[in-house]
Amino acid sequence: MPNIISRRDLDFLLYEMLDAESLTQKPLYAEHSREVFDQIMETAEKLGENVFQPIAALTDREEPVFNNGRTILPEETKEALDAYVEAGFPAMSFPEDLGGLQLPYLISQGVGATMGAANGNVSGYMMLTGAAARLIIAHGSDEQIARFATPMIEGRWFGTMCLSEPQAGSSLADIRTKAERREDGTYKITGNKMWISGGEHDLSENIVHMVLAKVPGGPAGVKGISLYIVPKFIPDADGNPGERNDVVLAGLNHKMGNRATVNTVLNFGDKGGATGWLVGEEGMGLAAMFHMMNEARIAVGLGAASTAYTGYLHALAYAKDRKQGRALDDKNPENPMVPIIEHADVKRMLLQQKAYAEGAVALCLTGARMIDDEKTAEDEAEKAHLNLLLELLTPVMKSWPSEFGPRANDQAIQVHGGYGYTRDYPVERLYRDNRLNPIHEGTKGIQGLDLLGRKVVMKEGAAMKALDAEIRKTLDEASGLEAVAAHADTLKAYWEKLAATTMQMAGQAAKAGPKAYLANATIYLDAFGHVVVAWIWLRQAIVAARAMEAGTGEQNFYRGKLQACRYFFAYELPSVTPMLELLATLDTTCMEMDEAWF
Amino acid sequence: MKVLVPVKRVIDYNVKVRVKPDQSDVDLANVKMSMNPFDEIAVEEAVRLKEAGTAEEVIAVTIGPEKAQDQLRQALAMGADRAILIETTETVEPLSVAKLLAKVCEEESPQLVVMGKQAIDDDCNQTGQMLAALMGWPQGTFASAVTKEGDKLHVTREIDGGLQTVALNLPAVVTTDLRLNEPRYASLPNIMKAKKKPLDKKSPSDYGVEITARLKTLKVTEPPKREAGIKVGSVADLVEKLKNEAGVL
Ligand SMILES: Cc1cc2nc3c(=O)[nH]c(=O)nc-3n(C[C@H](O)[C@H](O)[C@H](O)COP(=O)(O)OP(=O)(O)OC[C@H]3O[C@@H](n4cnc5c(N)ncnc54)[C@H](O)[C@@H]3O)c2cc1C
Ligand SMILES: Cc1cc2nc3c(=O)[nH]c(=O)nc-3n(C[C@H](O)[C@H](O)[C@H](O)COP(=O)(O)OP(=O)(O)OC[C@H]3O[C@@H](n4cnc5c(N)ncnc54)[C@H](O)[C@@H]3O)c2cc1C
Numbered sequence: 052m053p054n055i056i057s058r059r060d061l062d063f064l065l066y067e068m069l070d071a072e073s074l075t076q077k078p079l080y081a082e083h084s085r086e087v088f089d090q091i092m093e094t095a096e097k098l099g100e101n102v103f104q105p106i107a108a109l110t111d112r113e114e115p116v117f118n119n120g121r122t123i124l125p126e127e128t129k130e131a132l133d134a135y136v137e138a139g140f141p142a143m144s145f146p147e148d149l150g151g152l153q154l155p156y157l158i159s160q161g162v163g164a165t166m167g168a169a170n171g172n173v174s175g176y177m178m179l180t181g182a183a184a185r186l187i188i189a190h191g192s193d194e195q196i197a198r199f200a201t202p203m204i205e206g207r208w209f210g211t212m213c214l215s216e217p218q219a220g221s222s223l224a225d226i227r228t229k230a231e232r233r234e235d236g237t238y239k240i241t242g243n244k245m246w247i248s249g250g251e252h253d254l255s256e257n258i259v260h261m262v263l264a265k266v267p268g269g270p271a272g273v274k275g276i277s278l279y280i281v282p283k284f285i286p287d288a289d290g291n292p293g294e295r296n297d298v299v300l301a302g303l304n305h306k307m308g309n310r311a312t313v314n315t316v317l318n319f320g321d322k323g324g325a326t327g328w329l330v331g332e333e334g335m336g337l338a339a340m341f342h343m344m345n346e347a348r349i350a351v352g353l354g355a356a357s358t359a360y361t362g363y364l365h366a367l368a369y370a371k372d373r374k375q376g377r378a379l380d381d382k383n384p385e386n387p388m389v390p391i392i393e394h395a396d397v398k399r400m401l402l403q404q405k406a407y408a409e410g411a412v413a414l415c416l417t418g419a420r421m422i423d424d425e426k427t428a429e430d431e432a433e434k435a436h437l438n439l440l441l442e443l444l445t446p447v448m449k450s451w452p453s454e455f456g457p458r459a460n461d462q463a464i465q466v467h468g469g470y471g472y473t474r475d476y477p478v479e480r481l482y483r484d485n486r487l488n489p490i491h492e493g494t495k496g497i498q499g500l501d502l503l504g505r506k507v508v509m510k511e512g513a514a515m516k517a518l519d520a521e522i523r524k525t526l527d528e529a530s531g532l533e534a535v536a537a538h539a540d541t542l543k544a545y546w547e548k549l550a551a552t553t554m555q556m557a558g559q560a561a562k563a564g565p566k567a568y569l570a571n572a573t574i575y576l577d578a579f580g581h582v583v584v585a586w587i588w589l590r591q592a593i594v595a596a597r598a599m600e601a602g603t604g605e606q607n608f609y610r611g612k613l614q615a616c617r618y619f620f621a622y623e624l625p626s627v628t629p630m631l632e633l634l635a636t637l638d639t640t641c642m643e644m645d646e647a648w649f
Numbered sequence: 650m651k652v653l654v655p656v657k658r659v660i661d662y663n664v665k666v667r668v669k670p671d672q673s674d675v676d677l678a679n680v681k682m683s684m685n686p687f688d689e690i691a692v693e694e695a696v697r698l699k700e701a702g703t704a705e706e707v708i709a710v711t712i713g714p715e716k717a718q719d720q721l722r723q724a725l726a727m728g729a730d731r732a733i734l735i736e737t738t739e740t741v742e743p744l745s746v747a748k749l750l751a752k753v754c755e756e757e758s759p760q761l762v763v764m765g766k767q768a769i770d771d772d773c774n775q776t777g778q779m780l781a782a783l784m785g786w787p788q789g790t791f792a793s794a795v796t797k798e799g800d801k802l803h804v805t806r807e808i809d810g811g812l813q814t815v816a817l818n819l820p821a822v823v824t825t826d827l828r829l830n831e832p833r834y835a836s837l838p839n840i841m842k843a844k845k846k847p848l849d850k851k852s853p854s855d856y857g858v859e860i861t862a863r864l865k866t867l868k869v870t871e872p873p874k875r876e877a878g879i880k881v882g883s884v885a886d887l888v889e890k891l892k893n894e895a896g897v898l
Binding site for chain 1: 663678679681718719722723726834835836837838839840841843844
């Protein structure tokens with residue numbers, strides 16, 4: 052695929068590392084086969100190549116326009132989404148009895164990586180729609196599923212997530228949108244929502260807003276939050292979009308990147324109240340939302356990873372083509388200039404991108420496989436183990452690609468020199484697009500608090516033990532393989548140091564208090580993320596080393612994996628050491644900095 | 650009417666083809682393979698004929714290795730009804746392919762064969778014509794439009810300097826050019842349905858066709874690198890060089 056994502060690498064991850072084929076042994080996925088997966092990936096690849104990527108520059112340039120309560124988007128956005136719907140992608144990971152194709156989540160994420168790399172801003176609408184439908188399926192009534200989720204599974208209606216408000220972004224407990232129960236059992240919704248992606252457009256027949264709101268007089272904080280379905284058009288008796296609901300587009304946000312996904316300010320109830328239907332029970336809104344967060348957060352991480360990936364491939368192609376300078380030991384100015392890929396420093400920048408992008412995609416697909424394993428686990432202990440792993444790794448899968456993906460995009464610009472800084476090349480756009488990812492779906496800071504404040508300490512460190520077991524499995528696999536044995540020793544040392552530091556921090560927490568314990572949670576998240584990604588790189592390297600031993604041809608592909616692993620262990624992993632040293636002391640420099648001293 | 654669509658598994662059009670170090674052939678190890686793009690157009694055309702009610706059944710056939718099933722599955726996912734794999738690991742030349750297809754035609758009695766005008770691997774552009782000759786059927790090659798008018802098939806052909814429309818009696822052979830249509834994507838539900846469509850496996854010997862190659866490949870090499878151009882001083886210079894150096898005037 053032309054600089055979108057490497058299908059060879061996706062196949063490596065899906066089949067050689069994560070053994071997607073074995074999922075077809077499970078009753079849930081028994082209908083499927085490798086051939087079906089391949090064909091689906093093929094269609095995704097073609098759609099990405101012929102429809103999504105070619106319009107990426109245009110959908111960035113032609114930012115959505117606000118016109119009299121409506122959003123005007125370039126026609127190409129709708130054409131691309133129509134093609135996506137027509138190909139049947141919206142239904143891919145839903146259960147068969149709901150009209151879905153019941154594909155493994157892992158395969159749907161292979162598709163997601165492809166679309167994300169081709170033009171994640173346009174495919175973003177479908178990600179939101181899938182999440183909205185999943186939320187209704189998990190917590191809604193059968194009637195709500197039939198009425199609202201089914202048209203989204205079919206791709207006819209799109210969905211949104213309405214959590215944020217102007218005064219409540221990270222602090223969802225402080226939302227103010229009101230939900231008042233009416234006689235007929237529906238609720239009257241009034242309030243203002245901010246930052247709503249896909250909040251108003253003519254791309255679909257209807258828009259299903261999933262809205263967090265509070266019933267007046269209910270408990271303060273998160274316990275007072277409920278979840279409502281608030282459609283743009285209220286479905287009539289036949290289920291078709293009917294009367295216009297009182298949801299008004301108040302304005303658009305003008306963003307740095309991610310422009311094809313229109314971002315809106317929505318007013319609910321300007322004209323007397325929007326009609327909403329309660330999903331599940333009152334007070335359970337945020338819990339319901341978070342239940343769905345694992346998958347949504349992996350999808351955000353994968354979006355960041357694939358945006359990094361396409362930037363890397365663009366930089367790689369550019370570096371092979373651009374001639375500049377000569378070898379350092381070549382003193383003859385008559386000799387022709389060399390392609391910049393021959394310079395060690397340019398190779399360093401490319402390896403860095405390869406290590407980040409491939410590492411991040413591998414991380415998120417590993418998570419996707421865990422979701423499938425959790426869904427299909429036959430014994431409870433196995434299910435609980437996977438659940439713990441996912442709880443622990445979700446903030447990492449969301450944050451690590453979001454942090455290091457944009458850094459890869461930054462290096463893609465650098466490889467392009469001055470040209471990378473212009474709009475004639477896609478790399479500056481990819482950087483702008485990717486810069487969103489550490490902000491939405493829980494900022495990086497919030498993810499750090501989640502990891503250190505909740506996940507590593509939950510159930511007396513049970514999640515850490517679960518990850519320990521997984522890492523030890525990998526270390527055992529590596530022990531007999533000469534090509535990776537040294538990396539295994541290194542990972543073991545770092546993992547043990549990370550675990551020890553975590554214990555040290557926890558040991559001081561009671562005395563120092565939560566503020567000091569959590570003051571450097573973001574740094575902990577970075578250190579933790581690097582160790583986890585080192586583990587993911589070792590897993591890739593083990594597969595590559597075995598394939599090389601088996602002499603399966605394609606030596607270059609596998610050597611590339613081994614070299615990127617070596618790069619990660621030599622250039623990246625050591626950055627964890629000073630972080631852990633700082634963390635172990637519960638350093639309070641930042642916490643104690645007084646506002647007045649700035 | 651029954652339509653037969655031969656499809657071929659070829660090196661993907663995006664792949665940069667490399668020659669094996671021993672110059673015996675191009676290197677196909679671990680290289681992405683796809684359906685020949687002209688054949689995708691042929692499948693699309695056949696499926697459209699079916700959707701328009703002109704055709705009742707579309708049969709895809711391929712001659713190739715076991716993996717060529719992937720391309721048949723794609724044809725089935727695009728809308729073909731059933732498929733035939735004539736399995737061989739030999740390199741089959743156009744005449745052998747045409748002979749095998751002729752046997753399939755005798756067995757299946759299609760009213761129409763729609764196939765690519767050439768395959769992008771060896772670019773032969775021969776099989777359709779040979780098949781028409783073997784069957785004694787009319788041919789409409791390089792088609793950019795196909796319509797059924799009464800009992801005739803009107804085929805608009807791309808020829809040097811313009812378009813030519815021929816009216817063919819059926820049964821006939823049509824070979825597709827690039828502008829005939831834009832092939833659809835195999836949709837996910839159709840990929841799933843394709844799994845359940847019948848796929849027959851045969852071998853060349855089932856048809857009594859001898860497929861031994863008649864050509865011997867001596868050597869495969871990369872095309873020579875293009876040399877830099879030169880600037881000529883005047884029109885007279887140019888004419889002189891075209892005459893004496895290039896020998897084209
Ligand atoms: C392009 C885009 C699309 C979006 N799409 C949606 C959507 O579809 N639906 C939706 O509901 N929302 C959406 N959002 C909103 C997004 O989730 C919020 O922007 C995000 O949660 C952060 O909230 P905020 O912007 O109010 O920042 P704030 O919460 O004000 O945060 C500002 C900074 O303070 C830090 N901070 C805040 N609180 C704490 C704390 N307690 N401890 C430590 N640090 C803290 C944050 O980490 C951050 O660095 C979108 C945002 C953007 C930019
Ligand atoms: C906004 C802007 C304003 C500018 N203004 C001016 C101006 O006013 N006047 C002017 O003259 N120029 C100007 N420039 C040009 C600027 O100085 C060049 O862009 C810069 O020198 C890099 O050259 P390049 O863009 O050709 O990149 P390249 O030289 O092609 O570099 C591409 C990449 O290859 C690497 N690379 C190249 N050669 C080697 C080597 N030998 N060894 C190792 N790595 C190497 C580079 O580090 C870079 O990462 C401007 C550029 C921009 C973007």
